[in-house]
Amino acid sequence: MSIFDTAETASSSATLTVDLAALVANWRALGARAGTEASAVVKANAYGIGIEPAATALAAAGCTSFFVAHLSEGIRVRAVAPDATVYVLNGLLPGTCGSYAQHGLSPVLGSHEELLEWAAFRQTGANVRPAALHVDTAMNRLGLWKGEGLTLARERSGVISAADIGLVMSHFASSEDEADPANARQIEAFAEVTAALPGIPASLKNSSGHFLKGCPSYQLTRPGYALYGGNPTPGLPNPMQPVxxxxxxxxxxxxxxxxxxxxxxxxxxxxxxxxxxxxxxxxxxxxxxxxxxxxxxxxxxxxxxxxxxxxxxxxxxxxxxxxxxxxxxxxxxxxxxxxxxxxxxDLETVGTSAKTIGYEILTSLGRRYARRYIGL
The missing domain is CATH 2.40.37.10 (Lyase, Ornithine Decarboxylase; Chain A, domain 1)
Incomplete structure (x- = not known):
């Protein structure tokens, strides 16, 4: 029995079984396919399976970089992966720099204001880990405009240098649809950004990006859904193990x-x-x-x-x-x-029958389930 199991005696509840060996196998397979380091996106309670068991298993297997959405999630990862780099995707809320320093977390900075606040905090002598820079190449959700990012990149002695950027990243809008021309435009736009920031590691591939022709792997990939057994190639056989x-x-x-x-x-x-x-x-x-x-x-x-x-x-x-x-x-x-x-x-079949997507099925997994962790 795993230390993370939550089965109740004589419980009549449903049981969620999580195969941590399959999770690790999927992470290894994606890294091998990309030919570079694969991180693990463990936001939303590791897509519903549990941050602590997921991050513990992945860290033990050699995963050194994790991505979460919220600061609170990053703190949970830090507790079980003390040596990992933990990036917080949703950016730097005002006044939270101290929490990032306290827990050794790296904010993903997506605006000029965030860059300035982080750079000013660093200049106080605070002991912080390098941040990531998010440049928006199509999503129009979070991140610097590409043009703004390129302008700042040309001023390397300015705010980007002061913020100590350790990773530059962008996020695909349609990588699961290989025929969408937006993918090629994003790949080209991100290549411009990385060329303007030589020497800074980069990350573009999400789960489906690992299977997108012509997409560079750069130094780090960011699989999420596929780690948990979701199909990153809709309409084709699922290359991932069920989790x-x-x-x-x-x-x-x-x-x-x-x-x-x-x-x-x-x-x-x-x-x-x-x-x-x-x-x-x-x-x-x-x-x-x-x-x-x-x-x-x-x-x-x-x-x-x-x-x-x-x-x-x-x-x-x-x-x-x-x-x-x-x-x-x-x-x-x-x-x-x-x-x-x-x-x-499978997740796609269940999602379709419920008029939604597998992602929502995963991330909605209930807290009332008795949870059973196997495989490790």
Whole structure:
């Protein structure tokens, strides 16, 4: 049993199984594909699987650089990876320089104002790690405009030098779509930026960027979703190992006659005699309500005894009803586990059935799940 396991005695909750060996294998595979150092993006509680177990496993495997979204997440990584470089992607909020120094974290600076504040803090003699510089090449979300970045780069004795930039980065807007011409424009724009900042390591590749033709690896890549088993090549076979599995127990079984309405507001009506199972999982656990199955819309599914069985009625706060009429009798027992994520129900399939994306499925993984860590 892992020290991170959170199973409760006699719990009726769903169980999330996390394969940390698969996580490490995915990180190694991406680094090998890029031919350079791969960092690990562990924001959003390591995409839902848990920052501490993910960062601990990756650091033990040799990962030396991590990216998070918030300062609080960086502090959590620092606690389990004391020697790593930890970048905070969402930038430098006013007045937080001291916290970065205290915990040895590196802000990703994305504006002239942030650069000035960080440079001024460094000039006080504070002991801080080098920061990263984010130059926006298409997203229009965070980061310096490319032109502003190039102007500052030409003034190397100015604010960039004073801020002690240890990494320059940008972020793809559409790398999962190899046909999108925006990718080539971003690659070209970032090449201009890196040429203007010789000697500073650079980072551009995200998960899908590892599979994007013509994309330089530079000195550091930043995989996130693919580390956790998400498919970085939509429409093609997934090159990554699955990392998570989600199961939930059957709480009750019943048979209903044709014409019976099921769930809140009776949004699904049986067209004949059907066998139904109520399972211990709902939207309070992070499973999207949009996975509801109605008479006019197909929703999510569960694997019951290896058979794909559809959700019927509305996904409620704590429960989902599944039509198990076609499942093997041996699997239809109170307490028997059904699979919500795993096997044929990969992240992309689950995301599509819930009218969302695999990223949201991952990052919404509920705190009520009993968590079981395997593989390391």
């Amino acid at each position: 998570i599995g989600l199961t939930a127990p059957i709480l009750q079984l019943r048979e209903v006659e044709g014409g019976t309405q099921v769930g809140y507001n009776g949004r699904w009506t049986a067209k004949g005699r059907r066998k139904l199972a109520t399972i211990c999982l709902g939207y309070a656990d992070g499973y999207p309500r949009n996975a509801s199955g109605t008479g006019t819309s197909t929703g999510g599914s569960a694997l019951v005894g290896g058979v794909l069985c559809p959700f019927v009625g509305t996904v409620s706060m704590d429960l989902i009803i599944v039509d198990v009429s076609d499942a093997p009798i041996a699997a239809l027992q109170r307490g028997e586990l059904v699979t919500l994520i795993g096997g044929r129900l």
